[in-house]
Amino acid sequence: MPTARPGPNRSPLMAALLALGALAACGGGTATAADAVAAGTPAATDAALAEPLRPPAGHSLVWADEFDRDGLPDPRRWAYDTGMNKQGWHNREQQYYSGPRADNAEVRAGRLVITARLEERRDQADWGGQRYSSTRLVTLGRQDWTYGFFEVRAKLPCGLGTWPAIWMLNSALDWPAGGELDIMEQVGREPAKVFSTIHTAAGHGGNGSGNAIQVPDACSAFHNYQMLWTPTELRFGMDGKTHHIVRNDGSGRARWPFDRPQFLILNIAVGGDLGGPVDDRAFPVRFEIEHVRVYQAPR
Numbered sequence: 456m457p458t459a460r461p462g463p464n465r466s467p468l469m470a471a472l473l474a475l476g477a478l479a480a481c482g483g484g485t486a487t488a489a490d491a492v493a494a495g496t497p498a499a500t501d502a503a504l505a506e507p508l509r510p511p512a513g514h515s516l517v518w519a520d521e522f523d524r525d526g527l528p529d530p531r532r533w534a535y536d537t538g539m540n541k542q543g544w545h546n547r548e549q550q551y552y553s554g555p556r557a558d559n560a561e562v563r564a565g566r567l568v569i570t571a572r573l574e575e576r577r578d579q580a581d582w583g584g585q586r587y588s589s590t591r592l593v594t595l596g597r598q599d600w601t602y603g604f605f606e607v608r609a610k611l612p613c614g615l616g617t618w619p620a621i622w623m624l625n626s627a628l629d630w631p632a633g634g635e636l637d638i639m640e641q642v643g644r645e646p647a648k649v650f651s652t653i654h655t656a657a658g659h660g661g662n663g664s665g666n667a668i669q670v671p672d673a674c675s676a677f678h679n680y681q682m683l684w685t686p687t688e689l690r691f692g693m694d695g696k697t698h699h700i701v702r703n704d705g706s707g708r709a710r711w712p713f714d715r716p717q718f719l720i721l722n723i724a725v726g727g728d729l730g731g732p733v734d735d736r737a738f739p740v741r742f743e744i745e746h747v748r749v750y751q752a753p754r
Contacts (some may be wrong), residue, residue, distance in 0.1 A: 503700060508681050508692040510604040510750040518598055518749040522562045527555050527593060536591040536720070540581040548618075548727035551576050551585035560590035566743045571617065571723040573738035587738070591722035599626045599716035603751040605638060605682045609744045612676035612723060614737025617643035618730035619681055623663075623717040631659035634712035638691060639680040643740075644731050647671045651682070651691035651699045657709040666691070666699035677745055684713065719747070 473712040520532050544550065545705045548569065560569050571589040576582050578629040607621045620640045625633030635654035642648075652665030670678065670693065691699040703711045723742050726733045 504697050508695050508697045512542040513752050514750040520747045522567045525563050533592045536593050541583045543583050546727040548724045550589040552591045552726040569742040571740050573735050587725040589723045593720050595718045599718040601716050602684050603749050606748045607680050608746050610672045610677045611641050612647045612740035612742050614643045614740040616726050616730050617732025617740050619742045621711045622720050626703045626716040632656045638682045646674050668698045
């Protein structure tokens, strides 16, 4: 993937964000619940899928945003990824990602609200002709993690062409070799379908390992989207119920690069290869998040 190097007027974080701009969450294939494991790993059993998904014993809360202060997102926790606005985002996405701007991301009444709008931000120097604005928040440069239990409580936007995501990328920005963890994705043309996917050198894009579930009220109710990441496996689920398991088969980093730090991303993309056709009448649409919590075992 393309990379960017720090220049004389570019901070290392900005260079990293420009490199990050070359990467985007992508939906993977789906599997039945009984086969919701990566290729080459033991089959998930019904008993394993039935185990409650929650922070394991000994894990404690190490990082959180409860969105309890109104205004722009906390700059100690979140940065803005705008690096590909001028040239356009990958996957043929159609949004312009704003920097700090309440019209696209603000905290109010105990919730982070990310809003995608039908508007052309022609006054911005990095505007690339997009007809929609949105926000992509990242913890890159603020916080990253290796292993833990991750939970994001959210209500998803609904509108033809929307593509919200809760996901993680390796902090070295080495894609796909460094791995990608898609905790939750959904597209507006199938609003009740929520899916989780991993991407590695052995399988990425449409060949990622993933599974989908039906959530009829995904756009009208809050749910806890969750992931448990250990040295031996990944479990993805919602509201304490697992729907996808990926196990480390010990064959090497091509299949399991998940032993190094990853950072968190929250965004709404518009259109593109996965988002599909866009209905302008749907806008504005809102992705509402009540909390983000990370639990880890003592080091």
